[in-house]
Structure formats: structure tokens, C-alpha cells
Amino acid sequence: MRTASLAAAFAVALLPGPLAAQSLNGFDLRGALVDPGRIHQGGPPRDGIPAIDRPKFVAAGRPKLDAGDRVLGVALNGEAKAYPVRILNWHEVVNDKVGGAPVAVTYCPLCGSGVTFSALVDGKPRSFGVSGLLYNSDVLLYDRETGSLWSQLLAQAVTGPAKGAKLEIVPTAHTSWEDWHARHPGTLVLSEDTGYARNYARDPYAGYDVSPIVFFPVANASARFDSKEVVLGVEIDGRRKAYPFVELEKTDGSVADRIGGRDVRIAYDRRHRTARVLDASGKELPGVVSYWFAWYAFYPQTAVFYAGGR
Secondary structure (H helix, E strand, C coil), X not given: CCCCCHHHHHHHHCCCCCCCCCEECCEECCCXXXXXXXXXXXXXXXXXXXXXXXXXXXXXXXCCCCCCXXXXXXXXXXXXXXXXXXXXXXXXXXXXXXXXXXXXXXXXXXXXXXEEEECEECCEECCEEEEEEEECCEEEEEECCCCCEEXXXXXXXXXXXXXXXXXXXXXXXXXXXXHHHHHCCCCEEECCCCCCCCCCCCCCCCCHHHCCCCCCCCCCCCCCCCCCCXXXXXXXXXXXXXXXXXXXXXXXXXXXXEECCEEEEEEEECCCCXXXXXXXXXXXXXXXEXXXXXXXXXXXXXXXXXXXXX
């Protein structure tokens, strides 16, 4: 979905959505794992938001990034790469390799969620595109090999031949350029030379992160926190917990906890507005930084961290 203003975007969101449509944007929704009536067209057609399939990179000293610019950072097998959010806002998917491993770096501007997946499914690499469809206001990816739709925040195929298959989440930093560069001074950075004519200096979602508006209907809603409150969502052994940044702000930046029978530590960096989940040995585990409304829409039974305890 690409709009020049929040008002225009909200007007699109108010249009009636399909009720249990058999197909949308050329995708067969019959037998979907999720309610097809909750799958909505975001505006563009399939591939109307073009994934980056041949990403180019520049060295850390060359990108036109300010210290506070947001990036998704991925480090695998001795290689580190940064993907500026201002580029991801326009493309949402980068099909890439990091440390020789095929990955899909994904970002949903409507949910504020950046998730990197291993692109291997049953040992075979997949290439992902943007379907132009949304479920719970979150991007539905599709793989070009089978045409199956994949939910970003479920990390699962919800339609098509791959239905039910899960994607492995790769730990991903959702942080400032300054922070990622300090941690990985040799990082490569996704170039703005994408092959597409886009003004990457302009944020097509400017103001959305501070607006209470959620553009598309969601299955579950909670007023416990502001809809756009940023949270770190963690899943371990089927147990889920959300760590709202507003609660982490009340701590010293280190929270010892236990999820799914495992001891973990939440490391919160208030300066760079980022959080990570680490196991007992200090190894980073997969977590998802997103807006509160998005995490709750998918996982209404989630446990929630409160600094004072509840």
C-alpha cells in the first residue's frame, strides 16, 4: 500500500473488504489456514511493491545514513549486512544471502515488523515476493516456486501447496545505524541502487508510527497499550511473551526472565530504541520487534512483561 498521506491511506482502509473471497490478486484462498474473510487487498497488485532480488551493497563508510536512521541488521557465518528501513518501506522483501545462507529480509511498514527468515524450505531455497494482500494488517508474502501465501508474523504458509510449512526466523536487529555500525564496523549496507525509481529520502508512511489509526481490520485488539507501542515479541517452545518498550524503559536495561522453561535475558538499549533476547549463555535468540497491535492481533494469549510485575 502506497499513499501520499495518512488521510488518503485511511480512506482506502475504509473501503469494504472481501467476505471469504475465493481468490484475490490471483491467489487461490480456498482452504486457507486463516479466515479468508480477513485477508484484504492492500492496494497494489501482486508485485506492485517490488521485492529486491538482486541487492547491491556498499561498504560501511559509503551509505548516506544518519546515525539515527533505522536499519534491520543480520549477521550470519561471519558476515554482517544492514538493510535501511527507508529502502524496505518501498520494497518490503529483499531476497539475499548472508554468510552464504539464503535469506528473505522482510519488513511490514503497517506493523513496524522486521523479520528475517531462512529462505530454505525442505532444504530448497525459495524466492519471495509481495502479494499485495494483508492478514491482520500484516504483509502476506508469496513464494514464486509454488505460489503459496506466507504470513510474516505467523512465519507460516497459509495457502497453496506449501500450506502449513513454517519458516525459520533468523535473529535480526531492529536498531539505529549508529548502533549496528558500532557492533559490526565491517558491515555491508544495502545500496539505494535498487534498479527502481524511488525517492528513498521520503517516508511514504510518515506519521503513521505516532497515529492511533490501524489501517486494516485485525482479528484481536487490546487497549492495554497504545496501538503503536513498540514491543519485543518472543516465542520459545510454544510460549509467547511481549516486552513493551514503555515497560522496559522502567528497568536498568537488563531483564532476567523465563519463557517456555528456558532462562532468558532481555537486553534493552534505550538510546537506540532496540531490544534483544539472549539465552543463558548470551547467545541471541530470534525475537520480533513490532507494534503492540500487530503482536496482539496474532497472539492474543501472549504473556506481557510489566516492570512492576502483575
